[in-house]
Amino acid sequence: MAEATVTPFSQEPIAPRAQPRSILGRSRDALAVILRNRLAALGLIIVLLTSLTAILAPQLATHDPFQMNLADRLVRPSAEHWLGTDSYGRDIFTRLVYGSRIAMRVALGAVLLAVAIGVPIGALSGYAGGWVDTLIMRGIDTFLAFPGRLLAITLVAAMGPTFLTLCLAIGITSLPGYARVVRAGVLSQKEKEYVEAARMTGEPEFRILFYQILANCMAPILVLVSLDFAHAILVESSLSFLGLGFPPPAPSWGLMLSEARGYMELAPHVAIIPGLVISITILGFNLIGDGLRDIFDPRQYEA
């Protein structure tokens, strides 16, 4: 017997592009797919390198990050100081390496916090519905009432720059994102038949909820996590730059840039290098996030 076929015309993408393509167009599409995967791979490499650096900081460092050496201030990159020294004579490479610890720790803490609070809240909100839902969503909206970094700045200013407060300040602004995503996912699955079936067979509500989240939201949550990491690193370095992060002499990347400001003309490398490191790290997480997003999106053309 002939097999049934999914006719392409039931989902026929017959809306043409504005610019009709040829063989060149097809190869371009293929190249784009490969490139996107390469970019995501690059992101992964960057993230792994940064994580390893953070973990193995003491092993990788060449000097003591706090060791000042006023005789050797603002030295250009050399054999002894791979990336030079800053305005206090401290080795930049070492400080960057230890700085990755700060960045990754704070980012991890912030993301964990946002997920740990945001996901359950979103799930509760979506599952319970009604006034609980409204109440929670209004509460979430409160956090969204603050533009950009304002809330983070206020929180850190109020509570002082400790690890916990930094994580809290950064995590709180990402929290609503998770709550929304999870809530949407729960809402979309709540009325489905398999949920009814599970309930009727006596499965505890909690387990139903758990599997719903897993089934539906894992994808967007993962994407959000990667992008959030990037965001957290950005915010942490911004706060440090403004002097609201860990106080000196902490080797925080943002703080390094802030200290470099006064000496930019004399020794530009002190201002350029830490910023480069921050950018690359953020880029890495963004690339992974984009890559994940591409994987989870339904493919339109299979060329």
Next chain:
Amino acid sequence: MNRPLLEVNNLTVQFRLKRGTLTAVDNLCFTIDEKETLGIVGETGCGKSATALSILRLITAPPGRIVGGEILFEGDDLLKKSEREMEKIRGNKISMIFQEPMTSFNPSFTIGEQIAESYRIHLRHSKKTALESTQHILDAVRVPSPRTIMARYPHQLSGGMRQRAMIAMALSCQPRLLIADEPTTALDVTIQAQILELLEELQEKMKMAMLFISHNLGVMARLCNRIGVMYAGSLVEIADKKSLFTSPLHPYTIGLLRAVPRRDRRHEPLKAIPGNVCSLLEPPPGCRFHPRCSKAKEICRAELPSLENRSGHHHPVACYFPGE
């Protein structure tokens, strides 16, 4: 005898998918004379829409590609024309109307603006003249109070009204050929009848040819002069309307006709065609229909029958054993 308005010769259209190459249209040949209506009937996925889009070169490429053949319109091969030349033909000499009038209009422009656009592009009307012409054409498609409708946005109109507007838009520059791709499928039955009546009337008035595509034989019966039956990318039978209904030759056509509920055969069970449409990625060898055909013989499994006049039979059919 005048040359036909449209002549499709050996048209082959393929889609490159991840799982393989899909041949949507395979060596298709047919003609349409001026002022005649040719209907093409077939199931979803048989290639009729792809054929329609190919005529206007609107196949999305990639993944689609017109691999071979020629499409002669007024003697010129459309497949050899540049994009700019095609733009001059579309909406002007050859127009097309689609199945879904809601999504076929741009939601951010009024109906009037979108219809007037055709006048401005092809006939170079000024804004004012274009709007006047729009009013006229809306009148012609029997739209009540055209001026009000013109100022409305697509989502503000009913389905039937939108389809009329789409027809108006297609006919604005008095095309020689109108391609109608399932224009009534998405409409209520009562509206369907109205639209069909409208098309009939307008075709008469404007003396244009029409290619009418549908999966519904009943709808075809009214408008078409000739009807072609498509299956799995090829035409399996083509005849004038009367012959097709009174003496269908291809088993598939026979099956289709049998499956249509008829008032005079109310007490008989509906006879469905057994099986499912074959895969277009890996079609069966020989005649594509043979797995579902009760008359299939060795030769049917071995060699693909071509569409041709067979001895003793009235019209072209792609079958070794045509007839009841």
Next chain:
Amino acid sequence: MILYVLRRLLQLVPVFLCASFLIFFIIHLLPGDPVQVMLGDERYDESQYQLLRKKMGLDRPLYAQYFSWLQRLAHGDLGQSLRTQRAVLDTVVERYPATIYLALASLILGTMIAIPAGTLAAVRQNTLWDYAAMSFALFGIAVPNFWFALLLILGFGLYLGWFPTLGYVDPSVNFGMFLWYLTLPTIVLGTDMASTVTRYVRAEMLEQLKLDYVRTARAKGVPRRWVVYKHTLRNSLIAATTVIGLQVGRLLGGSTVVETIFAWPGVGRLVLEAVYARDYPLLQGAVLFLACTYVVVNLFVDVLYKWLDPRISLS
């Protein structure tokens, strides 16, 4: 439509209350004693301390302080700066124009870059143009504002000397100079905004180009260029107002970092100054003011979007 607007305005009230609550209690966690800050370095004794404390209302329980703050807010009184004794509202309003100018300039630059770039990237998908635009967007997202600002200062300011590296001139005093000082900060914020918006415009255009009405337009013989720039662009831009509006909202919230680096006297920098000076009435008032404007701007953008889309405004 009007009903929708009213309903949204009404929803603002609980948000406002929650936000004010949040702000108040966060700021009262501020370390440091504002009374001591007020007294400064001068010697004082306990009774003076208590007197000042009482005068500032700090001896009352927190909730009482909160309610009296709310009461004053209802009268438009945002409090009084500890440092300057001026009304907070006055200070904020005085500093706001600088932020607005910067926001506006960045908006213009951002959209001027993002819309053409995003459109081009979509229309010439997977070609060099696309890669260039997307690379630009990606780097814009990854590169922190403050670093980019430093690089610009280094390059254009210090080495090339084309632009001043910090400062501000009021446009009414000297418009040319104003623009000159405005340039570098605008480049930073404008490109930052452009990165996000470019990606969005591209994605939106790609989505639009797949829709049925594009096919119809082409079947009508509408020239390719028209299909893109007249039909799809309009729909994409309508969708893009939400993203652009969000960016504008953030810009109007004052970019603390950029304003600080360029010594731009806007509200972003004001917030930071308040933090350093432990001037908590100022901080409180300023943050509340900014939160309110942000919420209102968002509401405005929301309504604008709904008004622009005929499907919503005329249903």
